[in-house]
Amino acid sequence: MLTQAVTRRVKYTFEDYLLFPEDGRRHEIVDGDHYVTPAPSTKHQRIVANLLNSIRTLLKQHAVGLVLPAPCDVVFSDLDVVQPDLLFVSKGRASIVTEKNIQGPPDLVIEIVSETTRRTDEILKRKLYERFGVKEYWIVDPELEAVKIYRLAAGGYERAGDISAETGGALATPLLPGLSIEVSEIFAE
Secondary structure (H helix, E strand, O other), X not given: OOOOOOOOOOOOOHHHHOOOOOOOOEEEEXXXXXXXXXXXXXXXXXXXXXXXXXXXXXXXXXXXXXXEEOOOOEEEEOOEEEOOOEEEEEHHHHHHEOOOOEEOOOOEEEEEOOOOOHHHHHHHHHHHHHHHOOOEEEEEEOOOOEEEEEEEEOOEEEEEEEEXXXXXXXXXXXXXXXXXXXXXXXXXX
């Protein structure tokens, strides 16, 4: 009689996540799988700073929520903990912001892709954010100088727009009324 060996794959939990080393790399778990990425490039960090400054400027004028850069843990479930590059939580949902982390889906998540994170950001995290109800997801591509915008609708994410340095335009969202970031400002050095 032949028997099939059953191999059990290890699923990491939030408790395991808390034990990961603070080694300057980004540690995340998605569906219990551990993902590690190196520290971001300086270009990546400039883009984060440009977006953060634009959103913070708006929030100083209109206190409609909170914007935070990585590292900031977003705990969706015991098996799903990520650190988006930027996140926004509206004032009406401020109860998910705790002293240690974000407990649930932010309203807006922004990821800046790199060679090492492209697949994770474009596929894995997009599906994760959609599944947990993140209202809007921006994928910023430094190489193409472009931004993909996904908005949550009844059937899941819909592609709400694309802007690029090539075509021009401004980044805006109904989540942050009055926000208008020229694409050239996003990728400015």
